[in-house]
Amino acid sequence: MRTGVCYFPEHWPSEDWERDVAAMADAGLEYVRMAEFSWGVLEPERGEFDFEWLDEAVELVGDHGMQVVLCTPTATPPKWLVDERPSIRQEAPDGTVREHGSRRHYCFNSDAYREETERIVERVTERYADSPHVAGWQTDNEFGCHRTVRCYCDDCADAFRTWLADRYGDVDTLNEAWGNAFWSQGYGSFEEVDPPGPTPAEHHPSRLLAYARFASDSVVDYNRLHADLIREADPDWFVTHNFMGRFPTLNAYDVSADLDRVAWDSYPTGFVQDRYDGEASPDQLRAGDPDQVGMDHDLYRSALDRPFWVMEQQPGDVNWPPHCPQPGEGAMRLWAHHAAAHGADAVLYFRWRRCLEGQEQYHAGLRKADGSPDRGYADAARAAEEFAALDGAGHVDAPVAVLFDYDSLWALDAQPHAPDFDYWALQEAFYGAVRSRGVQVDVVPPSADLSEYAAVVAPALHLVSERLADRLTDYVAGGGEVLFGPRTGVKDTENKLRPAAQPGPLAGLVGATVAQHESLPRRLETAVRPVDDSAAAGDDGGASPSLPFRTWAEWLAPGAAEPLYAYDIDGPADGRPAVVANAVGDGSVTYCGVWPGPDLADTLASELLDRADVRRTDPLPDGVRVGYRVGHTWVTNFTSDRLRLPEIDSESLAVDDADRDVVDAAGDSGPGQSADGVVVGPYGVAVVEGDRVDGLRVARP
Numbered sequence: 033m034r035t036g037v038c039y040f041p042e043h044w045p046s047e048d049w050e051r052d053v054a055a056m057a058d059a060g061l062e063y064v065r066m067a068e069f070s071w072g073v074l075e076p077e078r079g080e081f082d083f084e085w086l087d088e089a090v091e092l093v094g095d096h097g098m099q100v101v102l103c104t105p106t107a108t109p110p111k112w113l114v115d116e117r118p119s120i121r122q123e124a125p126d127g128t129v130r131e132h133g134s135r136r137h138y139c140f141n142s143d144a145y146r147e148e149t150e151r152i153v154e155r156v157t158e159r160y161a162d163s164p165h166v167a168g169w170q171t172d173n174e175f176g177c178h179r180t181v182r183c184y185c186d187d188c189a190d191a192f193r194t195w196l197a198d199r200y201g202d203v204d205t206l207n208e209a210w211g212n213a214f215w216s217q218g219y220g221s222f223e224e225v226d227p228p229g230p231t232p233a234e235h236h237p238s239r240l241l242a243y244a245r246f247a248s249d250s251v252v253d254y255n256r257l258h259a260d261l262i263r264e265a266d267p268d269w270f271v272t273h274n275f276m277g278r279f280p281t282l283n284a285y286d287v288s289a290d291l292d293r294v295a296w297d298s299y300p301t302g303f304v305q306d307r308y309d310g311e312a313s314p315d316q317l318r319a320g321d322p323d324q325v326g327m328d329h330d331l332y333r334s335a336l337d338r339p340f341w342v343m344e345q346q347p348g349d350v351n352w353p354p355h356c357p358q359p360g361e362g363a364m365r366l367w368a369h370h371a372a373a374h375g376a377d378a379v380l381y382f383r384w385r386r387c388l389e390g391q392e393q394y395h396a397g398l399r400k401a402d403g404s405p406d407r408g409y410a411d412a413a414r415a416a417e418e419f420a421a422l423d424g425a426g427h428v429d430a431p432v433a434v435l436f437d438y439d440s441l442w443a444l445d446a447q448p449h450a451p452d453f454d455y456w457a458l459q460e461a462f463y464g465a466v467r468s469r470g471v472q473v474d475v476v477p478p479s480a481d482l483s484e485y486a487a488v489v490a491p492a493l494h495l496v497s498e499r500l501a502d503r504l505t506d507y508v509a510g511g512g513e514v515l516f517g518p519r520t521g522v523k524d525t526e527n528k529l530r531p532a533a534q535p536g537p538l539a540g541l542v543g544a545t546v547a548q549h550e551s552l553p554r555r556l557e558t559a560v561r562p563v564d565d566s567a568a569a570g571d572d573g574g575a576s577p578s579l580p581f582r583t584w585a586e587w588l589a590p591g592a593a594e595p596l597y598a599y600d601i602d603g604p605a606d607g608r609p610a611v612v613a614n615a616v617g618d619g620s621v622t623y624c625g626v627w628p629g630p631d632l633a634d635t636l637a638s639e640l641l642d643r644a645d646v647r648r649t650d651p652l653p654d655g656v657r658v659g660y661r662v663g664h665t666w667v668t669n670f671t672s673d674r675l676r677l678p679e680i681d682s683e684s685l686a687v688d689d690a691d692r693d694v695v696d697a698a699g700d701s702g703p704g705q706s707a708d709g710v711v712v713g714p715y716g717v718a719v720v721e722g723d724r725v726d727g728l729r730v731a732r733p
């Protein structure tokens with residue numbers, strides 16, 4: 033495991049470079065990423081290239097014993113190029129052109145831009161093909177950032193029509209597949225189909241899904257162009273891309289098929305503000321949410337089933353969320369370890385030094401504007417030192433798969449049927465329940481081979497083909513354990529209902545159908561109770577608990593399945609089954625017809641883990657998570673409390689908080705060890721030798 037940083041030599045006088053690069057090496061950093069927005073500096077006029085500055089910077093990094101990651105500079109086409117070939121610009125649905133002046137203003141389907149891309153990518157990759165210091169390349173930068181996956185220009189209209197013709201063959205097949213008799217939406221030819229522009233009422237959901245798929249495929253194609261050119265120049269380089277957090281419009285699994293390594297950009301305190309369901313707590317505003325970040329770690333690791341990188345790690349306060357509180361003391365080290373616990377092999381901080389110019393002047397770096405160390409620098413240096421001591425930590429071998437399906441996300445996004453129905457948040461409700469038992473999770477597409485997983489969780493597998501239903505049925509019959517969430521098996525792969533009752537082709541496996549569904553605002557009651565009161569009431573024989581859910585309710589009609597929970601509300605659903613279980617072959621299935629609150633989700637997840645014989649911890653406190661890679665177990669604390677690990681003695685710690693001056697929210701400070709187990713400080717970390725998951729307990733002192 034290694035650390036690194038993103039550096040922009042072109043923003044600084046060359047006299048500063050030596051000092052900067054030496055300070056990177058001093059901190060133990062090993063990778064320096066450069067050049068992702070540098071087209072205008074590398075080629076100030078068409079055909080006039082200036083590579084000397086980058087040559088010098090690459091050499092300098094190499095001289096200090098570090099490796100360079102270079103980037104194709106296509107995220108920022110320079111002004112002369114935009115003026116010469118204005119058709120490369122993106123268009124919004126209403127035809128508004130996305131102009132030069134920020135970044136990502138180009139269209140993925142522009143032939144003109146693909147030509148220009150080939151030209152610049154060939155040029156920069158050839159230039160460094162023999163450099164011993166360049167380890168690999170990042171393609172472009174954050175494909176789709178600033179809502180740019182979907183463009184609506186004429187080039188996209190043409191490309192969309194070609195894409196439709198490839199997919200459907202003839203237009204009658206398209207009309208049939210989408211159901212275009214509705215509101216007279218039938219087409220006479222592919223030429224008639226436009227990108228979904230402004231309309232009086234909402235769009236046809238099948239057309240929206242097709243456009244979402246097409247737009248994502250366009251990025252896949254465009255990325256492949258880069259990857260091929262990079263490999264042509266030097267087959268020894270790795271090719272990666274830096275994906276984004278909780279990013280909905282690009283199918284990262286598809287893009288990753290053309291990469292050697294997957295990377296992503298992690299900004300925990302930003303994400304809990306601008307892409308979070310709910311209001312962030314004070315601790316989350318200081319350190320983010322470990323499950324929100326963790327689900328992306330797991331998704332991107334699973335995309336190629338190999339160690340991933342964090343290409344940009346938040347270095348301190350950032351410029352783009354609504355508010356920018358300073359992260360908790362030590363958070364920049366905590367995030368690096370949390371990534372490692374999820375299987376990261378490298379964490380690079382963004383950026384080296386606070387910039388004096390341009391849009392990101394309010395973004396911290398590891399160094400202040402004057403070049404002196406900022407808060408993140410010591411954290412990064414400490415993480416680098418600790419990573420070196422942990423060398424040899426193995427790969428993540430996750431026993432549980434959570435199915436993540438971009439097509440279902442796009443379909444539900446077209447028809448959420450409730451203002452607060454957010455696919456990502458529903459995924460996190462189930463994912464968080466498994467993670468709060470200390471279990472490692474792969475986040476995989478439904479096409480993944482499931483045979484090696486002890487259990488599978490499918491929170492909202494909305495679009496289900498007959499083939500997928502057969503594969504899931506075989507998995508269970510062969511001994512697999514599955515937990516389905518609500519709105520599963522509702523539609524076919526074109527986003528159309530089937531005449532059969534839901535969950536459609538999964539009804540046999542689930543052993544029940546959905547008699548009714550309802551979406552519920554918060555002022556209507558939403559709770560379920562166990563059907564078998566005596567079992568649920570527990571030893572003390574008290575009243576059985578009422579467990580809250582939210583937003584979505586399905587009234588289930590069990591056939592072979594047995595009801596586990598029934599509605600407990602003052603309303604028409606009262607007493608009807610809400611959660612059912614069915615045994616099939618050597619395995620079993622639980623179908624949960626509601627969006628579960630944390631208690632119901634925890635009960636269902638821990639029952640699933642027990643059925644599947646998966647080792648788990650006691651329930652972990654909110655904000656505290658455990659991860660393991662062969663050889664080591666991480667306890668990461670995203671809270672301002674001090675924690676105690678009663679069963680762990682200091683001898684078995686590979687990384688501890690012992691010499692951190694750990695003061696918790698209550699103002700108590702203390703050493704990293706106590707008579708009874710070890711202490712983890714606020715926003716702190718402990719890494720324990722060996723595999724300590726079974727029954728691990730985390731307490732508050």
Ligand code: GLA
Pocket residue numbers: 174177178276277297299352
């Ligand atoms: C926001 C910002 C971008 C980008 C991402 C983080 O969308 O506007 O600058 O950094 O988040 O990945």
Ligand code: GLA
Pocket residue numbers: 173174297299344350351352382392395
């Ligand atoms: C993204 C981008 C970077 C920068 C940061 C700011 O991750 O890739 O260029 O804008 O956000 O946080």
